[in-house]
Amino acid sequence: MTARCARALIAFALILGLASGCAGTALAPSLDTGARSDSMSADRGSALPVYLKGIGGKGYPSLAPLLRPITPAVVNISVDSETRLEEHPFLRDPAFRRFLERFDLPLPESVQRQRTQSAGSGVIIDAKRGYVLTNAHVIRDATEITVTLKDRRSFRATLIGSDASADTAVLRIPPVRVPALRFGDSSALEVGDFVVAIGNPFGIGQTVTSGIVSAVGRGGIAGDTLGGLIQTDASINPGNSGGPLVNLAGEVVGINTALIGPSGGNVGIGFSVPSNRVQRAMRRIIGQR
DSSP: OOHHHHHHHHHHHHHHHHHHHHHHHHTOTTSOTTOBOTTOOSOTTSOOOOBEEEETTEEEEOSHHHHTTTGGGEEEEEEEEEEEOOOOGGGGOHHHHHHHHHTTOOOGGGGSEEEEEEEEEEEEEETTTTEEEEOTTTSTTEEEEEEEOTTSOEEEEEEEEEEGGGTEEEEEOSOOOOOOOOBOOGGGOOTTOEEEEEEOGGGSOOEEEEEEEEEEEEOSSSOTTOOSEEEEOSOOOTTOTTOEEEETTSOEEEEEEEEOOTTSSOSSOEEEEEHHHHHHHHHHHHHTO
């Protein structure tokens, strides 16, 4: 046997060993069906969590056990707003106004405001007090805000306050019974960490997408005041704004806020406000009440 053949056999044996080790870990029948692996730990050096669903004594990776307790706390937000239209110079002319009055035409004041509807997302951060977290830009100029839960219950929401510098707003609805979500430490995020985005893209209803952290500390993306954003390739589209970015420990590590796309849709470049920054803004807003 030549030295080249010997090296090839050794390499092949190593590959087989690694593959069998991985398969044994992924398909171990001793894991509880639908349960999270005990290997999950806050220690970044520990093994990545593996979620398994059982089929005939075997298993396959699934995020369903992670998402099941999280998604009831993610809400759809419908916003009615009223914006002032730009007044045409002719409408400021007294002679032109008399002309309108003479022929019983609508006066300028009747066409100065336009009502619009938009959709966004949010996350319940305190179910007992009914606090809902979303983006400040989602509820800008709102005259009426409606929050709809995953189970289709809808509530009229009150705006507690907002902070444009962190694109954060806090709403309030009646107390509801949903699982509490906890915040994660966004400063611990690294490029390559797996994340999940949950929201209401294009107003079609709750949708879950997954990806990784593509970059951290992005600036100059969603306005001059927003910097230090988390970039992710988890699909984020219009309507996802205000929804949570969640890590594999089920923690909220960001609030989705913006995207880059030539047609206004997802091209794998989305951005979230880090959870640490959102929490500081949230405490200021609630503390000012």
